[in-house]
Amino acid sequence: MDTEMKSFSITPVEAGSLVTPKGFSAAGIHTGVKRYRLDLGVIYCEVPASSAAVYTLNKVQAAPIKITKDSIAQEGKLQAVIVNSGNANACTGKRGIEDAYTMRKETAEIFEIPEHYVAVSSTGVIGEFLQIDKIINGIKKIKALTQVKFDAAERFNEAILTTDTINKRACFQTTIDGKTITFGGAAKGSGMIHPNMATMLAFLTTDANIEPEWLQKALNQVIDVTFNRITVDGDTSTNDTVVVMASGLANNVTLTDAHPEWDRFIVALKTTCEQLAKKIARDGEGATKLIEVQVKGALNDEDAGKVAKSIVGSDLVKSAIYGTDANWGRIICATGYSGANINPDTIDISIGGIQTLKDGMPIPFSEEEATQYLATENIMIYVDLHLGDGFGKAWGCDLTYDYVRINAGYRT
Template identity: 45%
Template sequence: MKEIEGGIVSPKGFYSTGVKAGIKKDSLDMAAIYSEVPASIAGTFTQNIVKAAPVVWDRKIVDDNLKSQLIIINSGIANAAVGTEGLKHCEETALEAEEIFNLDKNSVLLASTGLIGAKLPMDKIINGVSLLRKNLNNSSESANLTAEAILTTDTKKKEIAVELELDNKIVKIAGICKGSGMIHPDMCTMLAFITTDISIDDLLLKKCTKEIVDDTFNMISVDGDTSTNDTVLVMANGLAKNNKITKETEEYNKFKDALKYVFTYLAKKIAEDGEGATKLFEVKVKGASTVKQAKKIAKSVVTSNLTKAALFGNDANWGRIFCAMGYAGEHFDPLKVDLNFISTAGNIEIVKNGVAEKFNEEKAVEILSQKEVLALIDLKEGNCEATAWGCDLTYEYVRINGEYRS
């Protein structure tokens, strides 16, 4: 497997674009991803009880095992908490796409991100659908526009493409995502869209997507808020012409590993682009008795606001980490725990067998001041492990969210 250029349209048969529909003042705000043939679909969605209308709309398509050729995304307005008009606006958008793209409206996937409680300006959305159709193509420039059009408070685009060989055929996987604030998925605001030309059984695609989401996107946190709109959608159109994967064979595992690579890359990009963030915070828990134990403890630490604030201040305040471990809801023996901080500046042991080690404070500050910092926690109870990703908590995060509607 190797990374390649080309973005979301790298896999065979995919086209995309991003346009200015006027939802936002001066930015790209609508995007489309299109497959020239019907594609198998896998999706995971927010577990927040307050679900955005597009989440409800897409979930039915995924649960009904329908094929799809089109995803339409808007940024700026979430289409959430607007009553019955939310789904009505979804249907109006899908009906317009049905006519413009010559597709069944019930196979058109939709996604929204932005301000909760505001209604979509349907005149702009309808016009935007036509603009999307007119500008659709499979160039790298088009892929870049697509990745940009889905952003809100993000500071950078997040995209990746890879290729691997299966059955002497080249299979490609590409992905884009957005997410910077309201990030604490349970399936942030996070949206992720994956295209691949692999031929694979629908149920296997759904199975591996769910498993990988649990280990990647569901292991990131910026601020502990689970969005109303979280969505991960995977489209597989089969145009690589590999022998269709119908069982969990070696070829399936190769594809799953490549898909996990893509998901992990995108999840980390969301975490490091957290609103106001200055560094990526990775927490790895090893020596756990179960994967569940490792995941819950890692996620608890990476979500702790006190820990994140200490990280911003380059403060090796390990007590905050132990505190977050203790309320994670999983039993462990604190007297067995080791804790190290690791970055490109070095590796320093902070805690050994639950007791603070004497360490060089200046070296700790140097290690914690790097762009990527790992907290390595060893429970010394078993052989299971898990990793979570987040970021530091800064003054800038408060400013961004204090001014969000102004």
């Protein structure tokens, strides 16, 4: 049974953030890489934390990804993540690698931890060298800011943004072995968003007690149904990274898939990732609406996911929703080319609560009612394939004139 179908008590912490789990602090600072906004952030854990990560599938990968892979590979432990925005440090050759290693080295020195306990991440313009002197100066000042708890997480969140219009955070709690387990997270992403992964960075923290091997397995399990189910524009970037750190300070029994509450851990991690993924989709460049597609009745969950991603990724569907046009023909078209097993004669489609297709045939509906629904900010599309028990979801946004305006002048 899909863990999503099981009933667990996963509680949102409205004021929570990535520093809510035990052991974590954060900070953000302005170094001058960007003209006015904060542009360097750090997450710090007071103990070596079990860590795991997933990365972009783009074959062109930025220098920071190579350094983070190297760090995690050594022990599966991290104590700090240093992140700059405004410059992706991608396609920068040998100097880019050296600059990323310098960021790792300087962060390790200031926090007095081994170099391989530091992960490095960057986001911004591709193909330009880092202003490494400014970043080094920022790193030397940032440790003191981690002692400031009031707005530390918000400052970190702001420091990692590029074209984003909002900070993206999430926090949830559950109980394992009678201990309160907290999950926090922050993310950035607005354009170049497409499975697998996107031009997105996400950083997750938890105080659960879990070894790196099992944390990696848990992250791999949830990533496909969360961050890999969002799309804005069909582009996959060079820097995409999700890092999760587990301090173990909740003192639960060490988690593995043999633990009786393993599924509870998975659902809590998935819930945190899904919340961040949806916020990225809603903040798509120029977007005015969040689109969620739910597909049921597929032969399996994989097929359901294919259909959901195909629909939410269709430029024609996205444009129709922007224009409040209930053009279900574009939805059935995207279903047909998804690569999933379908039977055209058994498909039902609904836009919100308005059914437009039954058993592959159109049915009458109120165009006025559909237009009113599509004028709202959160759009649901439901598809039932009537072939099996497979279920899947995906998220995206409408495609607007502003998307072109933003990306036509991204470097200027």
